[in-house]
Amino acid sequence: MRISVEIKDDIFWVGALDWSVRDFHGYSTMKGTTYNAYLVKDDKVTLFDTVKKPFKGDLLHCIYKVVEPSKIDYLVVNHVEPDHSGALPEIMEAIKPEKLFCSPRGKKALLEHYHREDWPYEVVPSGSEISLGKRTVQFLETRMVHWPDSMFSYLKEDRVLISSDAFGQHWATTERFNDEVPGGELMQHAAKYYANILLPYSGLIQKLIAEVQKMDLKIDMICPDHGLIWRENPLQIVAAYDAWTRQISKRKAVIVFDSMWNSTATMAKAICDGLAEEGVAAKMMDLRVDHRSDVMTEVMDARAVIAGSSTLNNNMLPRMADMLTYMKGLRPQNKIAAAFGSFGWSGESVRMITKTLEEMKFKVINPGVSLQYVPAHEGLRQCVELGRDIARAVKAEG
Ligand SMILES: [Fe+2]
C-alpha cells in the first residue's frame, strides 16, 4: 500500500507492504509482511523508523502525502535491523533531519552498519524524554527485543506505544488495525512471530512486561513495526506475550517427523493413536510438507515433543537435523520428549535425536522406539504404548 493512514490526530502510518516476501531468515512468511514507520506532525515533525531498503520509494511516497520529506526535523531509530533501517541512508539524504535519536547501543549498531560518523546522532538513555512541541516522547530501552539496540518510543499525551519488533506479526494486509481483521487469524500470526523470533528472549521480555506494568503507562494503541496496529483492546497482545514468555503449555503433544518410505510416518500415526486413547490432543507435523516455523508455533504451547526420523547414512534425515537445530536455537522450555524412527541396517537416528532433545533440556521420559524396515503389529503396539506413556506424563503435569 502506498497511502499514508492517519491513525490518531496528526500521527500517520507511513510504512510499506511487502506482499511477496516468503522467507525471513528461516521463518516462512507465507502472507508477506509490512515494515511500519510512523510520522508525527508537531512543532518538530518526527519520523519513527524507516523500512527495508527496496521499499524506500514506498516510504517516501507515503511521507509526501503528509509533508515534504525535507520538513521532517527528527528521525527516531528504534531498531537497527535492516528491515527497519535499510532505507536509512537514502532517507537521511532526503530529509536531512536535525537530530537522529537512538539508544546507546543503537548508535554503535548504526555506525557498524552504515559507517556514517557525520549523522546527527542524539543518544537517548532509557526513560529519557524529548518534546516535539505539543507532545512528549519517552524512550524505553528494550534490549534483545529483538536486538541489543532495540527500544520503544512512547507518545505520552496520545497514549501510543511504538513498540518496534515487539507485538508484531508478519502479515501483509490492506487493513491497518486489529479490529479490521479476524482476531483468531491475527493472534495466530502473532503467535508464530513470537515463537520464531522472540521465544529465546522470553526471560528478558517477561522482565520488560513487569517493568512496563510498574511504569503504569496508559496505552490506547500499540504500534508495532510489522503487521497490524493494536487499537481495540491493545492490552490483549501484552496478555498473550505474558503467557508466551512464561511458556505456559497446554495438554497437547507435537509429533514431528520425516520419513523415507512411510515406515516412520506409520509409526507417527500409531503414537498419535496412543495419545488420543489417553485423551491428549496431538498435532502431526510432517516435515515433508510442514515448515519448521509452523512446527515451532505448535511446539510453543505444547507440553510434549515427539520427534521421529528414519536413519539415512548413519544419521537422521536432513530435514529433522534442520528442525532440531532451529528448535534448539529458539530454546523452548519445559517439554516432555521422546524419539522414534525406522531403519534399515544401522539405526542411529533415535539415539541421535534423543541426545539433541536432552541437550535442549527436554525431559526424555521414554527410551523411544526404533524399528527395522516396515513396522508390523508388535512394533506398532510399542508406538501406541509410547504415545500413551507420553500422554500420561502430559496429564500428570495438569
Ligand atoms: Fe528485528
Ligand SMILES: [Fe+2]
Ligand atoms: Fe523487524
